[in-house]
Amino acid sequence: DGGITQSPKYLFRKEGQNVTLSCEQNLNHDAMYWYRQDPGQGLRLIYYSQIVNDFQKGDIAEGYSVSREKKESFPLTVTSAQKNPTAFYLCASSLGWGTDTQYFGPGTRLTVL
Amino acid sequence: AQKITQTQPGMFVQEKEAVTLDCTYDTSDPSYGLFWYKQPSSGEMIFLIYQGSYDQQNATEGRYSLNFQKARKSANLVISASQLGDSAMYFCAMREGSSNTGKLIFGQGTTLQVKP
Numbered sequence: 142d143g144g145i146t147q148s149p150k151y152l153f154r155k156e157g158q159n160v161t162l163s164c165e166q167n168l169n170h171d172a173m174y175w176y177r178q179d180p181g182q183g184l185r186l187i188y189y190s191q192i193v194n195d196f197q198k199g200d201i202a203e204g205y206s207v208s209r210e211k212k213e214s215f216p217l218t219v220t221s222a223q224k225n226p227t228a229f230y231l232c233a234s235s236l237g238w239g240t241d242t243q244y245f246g247p248g249t250r251l252t253v254l
Numbered sequence: 255a256q257k258i259t260q261t262q263p264g265m266f267v268q269e270k271e272a273v274t275l276d277c278t279y280d281t282s283d284p285s286y287g288l289f290w291y292k293q294p295s296s297g298e299m300i301f302l303i304y305q306g307s308y309d310q311q312n313a314t315e316g317r318y319s320l321n322f323q324k325a326r327k328s329a330n331l332v333i334s335a336s337q338l339g340d341s342a343m344y345f346c347a348m349r350e351g352s353s354n355t356g357k358l359i360f361g362q363g364t365t366l367q368v369k370p
Contacts, residue, residue, distance in 0.1 A: 184299075233358075
């Protein structure tokens with residue numbers, strides 16, 4: 142089955158720790174995205190990647206980092222510099238650019254203890 | 255500035271009835287796409303339907319249809335024959351063709367509850 146997987150589903154982080162959220166897709170999509178969702182809110186863009194080995198900051202990139210070494214994978218690291226990381230994180234991908242539909246993974250819920 | 259507005263924080267509908275979820279948008283880009291997503295309590299964002307700015311006809315996907323009124327900048331989602339499984343949060347989103355980030359701009363969402 143083609144789709145987007147994210148792991149883990151739930152993640153707990155202590156203050157000062159870096160954590161990495163996994164996102165993998167087997168849809169052969171070129172573009173991938175990371176969004177953050179806070180309770181009762183829509184999604185905000187953290188980082189995006191149009192193609193392998195290239196990525197750009199979105200609207201709220203501070204305290205986050207990404208890599209895109211493989212077409213299928215776009216991991217997100219939440220660093221200790223992110224002051225309020227407790228949120229729901231969603232990864233998405235699209236075949237190309239422009240107005241192509243973005244498809245989402247099941248999400249990772251991150252809680253800072 | 256680009257913006258999506260969903261004015262209904264919560265809606266109720268009786269099972270088997272139709273319901274309309276409102277969405278208005280604002281953009282100066284002539285090329286854009288409008289999307290509706292469903293987010294059940296599990297959290298996954300499920301794509302429902304897409305309407306392109308140059309599409310002449312309203313989009314339909316099964317029980318979902320999009321009432322696209324370009325001059326009024328509205329893109330309302332119509333769900334026919336509501337089912338209990340339709341209870342979820344619904345988001346309207348827009349993506350501009352000229353965007354250099356490709357990001358989706360989301361509204362605040364509407365919570366739909368289907369009553370038996």
